[in-house]
Ligand SMILES: Nc1ncnc2c1ncn2[C@@H]1O[C@H](COP(=O)(O)OP(=O)(O)OP(=O)(O)O)[C@@H](O)[C@H]1O
């Protein structure tokens with residue numbers, strides 16, 4: 221029997237000497253994996269009906285997480301870095317709206333999710349889809365940004381000017397604003413029903429072609445008549461200087477052939493019908509076709525939906541209509557800011573779902589504050605540290621900043637609004653897109669959209685007939701306004717109206733980047749244009 225050993229009592233220093241750690245290992249950082257985010261189940265009284273968001277629990281065995289359709293009227297903010305599931309989530313919400321018989325609009329910024337969605341539309345809703353694929357250059361859809369409901373002309377003019385101002389931000393000045401407002405008001409408020417509906421191309425034509433102006437006399441003796449008197453009093457070079465900053469921006473849109481074929485058609489979707497009859501509007505704004513102009517087009521569509529909801533008026537019995545905006549920081553430049561729309565849209569039964577990648581994208585302070593304060597449902601995927609810190613307050617005490625950072629792939633943290641209150645935070649695994657429906661309706665829907673549109677040849681022939689003008693470079697020169705043959709814009713060719721002359725340099729506006737602001741060009745007295753050199 222071994223003799224009993226007394227316990228060995230040593231100091232920390234002696235223990236360290238007796239049990240030396242390998243020196244190399246001690247210097248290396250411990251390679252422990254970060255703990256994943258906590259997995260938090262939804263509260264017991266979380267909704268069990270409505271839009272399916274995901275499933276609680278890691279292994280898809282937990283409870284389904286849902287949002288009631290009424291909760292969308294208090295708006296949803298979807299935030300997460302690239303490749304996390306935002307677009308998939310938006311597509312799923314759109315498909316859920318279709319399944320539940322609701323109306324929805326999806327502003328899709330890349331064009332590549334359109335087919336994913338179309339292939340999964342429930343067959344019984346296929347006829348409700350209104351597809352506006354601005355990437356379809358062979359059958360360009362008609363989207364006249366100047367089209368508006370009768371009686372809304374003044375408001376629409378202000379709205380378009382406001383959207384331009386937000387879009388170009390510090391590259392937009394008071395002189396361009398005055399010129400654009402006056403031209404739009406002349407085209408819209410004084411519109412003669414005998415004339416074709418004006419389009420964006422008419423703005424430059426009106427400002428540069430006296431014959432065109434002569435066709436559109438103004439009835440407003442105060443503001444408009446005065447503007448035109450001053451405009452006529454300018455010399456050619458003065459007009460050129462005043463118009464240049466606005467003309468550059470408009471030509472950035474109109475110089476793109478594919479975009480011009482969409483924007484310069486007379487027609488536009490019937491937004492009133494889309495909202496009232498719960499249609500499924502799907503708008504593809506691929507950068508390949510539109511470039512930066514997508515921001516203008518998307519913002520005008522979001523605005524038109526909001527304007528139309530207001531027009532239809534508050535009606536508590538109308539089912540919610542969802543406006544799903546991917547890359548929302550680009551497409552929500554509403555004239556009075558988004559805050560007003562988010563605050564009031566609930567009454568008009570319009571719910572916004574706004575998705576983007578990170579908070580720094582919300583450079584417009586109004587937009588950032590509006591989204592932060594007025595979206596009652598928050599869906600966050602693994603966030604970068606800064607965003608996790610800023611979003612933490614919405615998820616405490618159940619989830620903190622660390623949890624928001626460490627959500628695994630396709631896992632989301634949800635703070636869901638239900639019956640006017642915010643439920644405690646929960647986590648869930650998002651669903652991928654469902655399988656395509658058996659009777660895949662994509663081709664049928666695309667064929668219907670093609671059937672409603674003109675072919676590119678027809679569109680371009682109509683544009684040539686309407687906007688084609690003799691080339692002033694052939695010796696036409698410039699004439700005094702209202703006195704002589706039409707002249708082009710002083711220094712540059714007139715807006716391209718048709719295929720006769722393909723756009724040479726389409727001069728991207730490069731919002732906020734390269735365009736020189738008309739503010740930069742103003743004299744101290746900005747209404748007194750400098751004489752041309
Ligand atoms: N819940 C999911 N389960 C499995 N795969 C998914 C899930 N959600 C998305 N995916 C896949 O992950 C990829 C990226 O998803 P998605 O396009 O939705 O990301 P995103 O957040 O919109 O990215 P970006 O910010 O770049 O647009 C896609 O290929 C998609 O099929």
Ligand SMILES: [Mg+2]
Nearest residue numbers: 306307308546
């Ligand atoms: Mg995406």
